[in-house]
Amino acid sequence: MTGTTTTDPARPAAVRTVLGDVPGSRLGVCDAHDHLFFRSHALPGQELDDPGEAEARLRAFQALGGGAVVQWSPYGTGRRAADLPGLARRTGVRIVAATGLHQAAHYPPGMLEPLLPRLAEVFTEELTSDMRGAPGVRAGLIKVAGAFHGLDDHARHVMRAAAEAHHATGAPIAVHHEMGTAVLDVLDLLCGQLAVPAHRVILGHLNRSPxxxxxxxxxxxxxxxxxxxxxxxxxxxxxxxxxxxxxxADSGHTPQLLLGADTTTPTAGPGMPYLLRVLRPRIERELGAEVAEAVLRGNPARAFEVEWR
Known part of the structure; x- marks a missing residue:
C-alpha cells in the first residue's frame, strides 16, 4: 500500500519534536505544514516574529483539539528554534522544527555562499545534534524548495544535500512547490536520481495547482x-x-493526504485554527469522519515518524 513504512524492531520509529522523540501516535491532530516564525528577504516588513502571537495561535489551535504543529521554516528564515521548546511546554502542543533551505530569493545577498559547500553536514548536525542557536534542540525534517515549473541550480544543490542528510539520518524531506509546480521534476531528482524513498518525501502546496x-x-x-x-x-x-x-481518496490515496495552514506572514490566511474550525467539519461531511481522522491524525504520524539513524 502506498504511504506505508516498515519498522525495524531494534530501532523504534519516532517523530523528532523540539522536546525530544515521541511515537507518531502521540502527535494527535496535526497541522502538517505551518510557520510560527518566518522571515524572508523577499517579504520585508511581513515577518512572523512575535513569540506572544505565536503562543496565542498555538493555544487557539489546542483549544480546538490540535495536538501538533510542524514548522517548515528552514535555516536562515527567522525560525527562532530556541523559543520553540518553551512554546511547546507552555501550550502542550508538540512542535516539529525544520532544517534545510528555502529558495535563494528568501536570503539576503552573501548569506548562503559560506554555507553551500557543506550543506549536507549542516542539515545532518541540525537533525542529530543541535539546531543553530538552540543547543539541545533537534530538527525533525528537511525543508527544500523548487522553482516555478522547474528546478534551478540552487534547488538542485539543496536537494542533493537534503538527500545526503536523509540517507545519513532517515529524516523526511518536505518540498515547497512554487505555485504547486515542478512536482514531477522533484520526484525524478529526489526519488529517482538520489534514491530517497518516496514515502519519505512530502510534496507541498499541491492545492495551488489543482x-x-x-x-x-x-x-x-x-x-x-x-x-x-x-x-x-x-x-x-x-x-x-x-x-x-x-x-x-476515491482512488485509494487517503493514507497519503496531509493538511496544513502554512501561515507565512501576519496576513497569510486564517491560520491554524481554521483547519479544525472550518475544514475538518467540511471534510467530515463530504468524505466522512474516517478520512478526516486519517488526514489530520494518522497520516502525519506516519509522514514524520522515522527510524532515526
Missing part, C-alpha cells in the same frame, strides 16, 4: 501529498480542495 491528473501521478509514486495554505482567495484552494481530496 491538476487532478498530476496529483494522481504524484500519488502513485508513494509520496505524501500536502494541501496547505487554505482560504487564500488568490489561489485555487478551498473551492477546489474538497474535489482534489475526494478524487484522491
Amino acid at each position: 491538476d487532478l491528473r498530476l496529483h494522481h501521478q504524484a500519488a502513485r509514486s508513494g509520496a505524501f501529498l500536502a494541501f496547505d495554505g487554505p482560504s487564500r482567495a488568490n489561489h485555487a484552494t478551498d473551492w477546489r480542495l474538497l474535489d482534489c481530496l475526494t478524487a484522491l
